[in-house]
Amino acid sequence: MYKNKKIIAVLFARKNSSRLKNKLLNKIFRNNLLELSIKTAKQIKFVDKIIVATTTNKDDDEIVSLADKMNVECFRGSENNVIKRFYNCISNQKNIFDYAIRFCCDNYLTLPYLVEQNIKRAVNLDLDLITPGEFAVCTKGTSQVVISCRCVKKIFK
Numbered sequence: 001m002y003k004n005k006k007i008i009a010v011l012f013a014r015k016n017s018s019r020l021k022n023k024l025l026n027k028i029f030r031n032n033l034l035e036l037s038i039k040t041a042k043q044i045k046f047v048d049k050i051i052v053a054t055t056t057n058k059d060d061d062e063i064v065s066l067a068d069k070m071n072v073e074c075f076r077g078s079e080n081n082v083i084k085r086f087y088n089c090i091s092n093q094k095n096i097f098d099y100a101i102r103f104c105c106d107n108y109l110t111l112p113y114l115v116e117q118n119i120k121r122a123v124n125l126d127l128d129l130i131t132p133g134e135f136a137v138c139t140k141g142t143s144q145v146v147i148s149c150r151c152v153k154k155i156f157k
Contacts, residue, residue: 006095007049010090012082013067014060015060034067036105044116049073096149
């Protein structure tokens with residue numbers, strides 16, 4: 001929590017990559033990309049909950065199993081409608097969250113302290129969205145987004 005704002009980290013993960021098969025579960029430095037992403041999310045200060053958002057495809061059962069082994073909850077939703085999966089993931093939680101950190105598990109360059117800086121900026125400036133670019137302290141290609149949950153709802157609706 002940062003300044004009384006509840007924050008959820010939503011890690012997007014699916015197995016059916018078209019360019020590199022099964023890339024999410026390929027090992028890099030003794031861990032696969034999903035494991036690296038979960039470990040990174042656990043290091044981000046201010047996060048009240050971490051959840052892996054995957055698809056309802058049977059192929060993604062392995063993602064659910066691995067997340068479960070790492071004590072992280074999963075949400076399963078649409079493969080093709082990512083904003084619907086994101087919105088449903090957030091809105092189906094017991095708690096109401098103010099902000100979400102959204103990142104894809106195949107972006108292994110996520111740095112916790114940079115995400116923390118973006119959380120501070122979003123909350124302190126009451127911003128709805130920070131993406132890698134103009135107002136962010138993260139670099140392009142690392143795919144972390146800090147977004148207000150009211151903005152996710154607005155986009156979805």
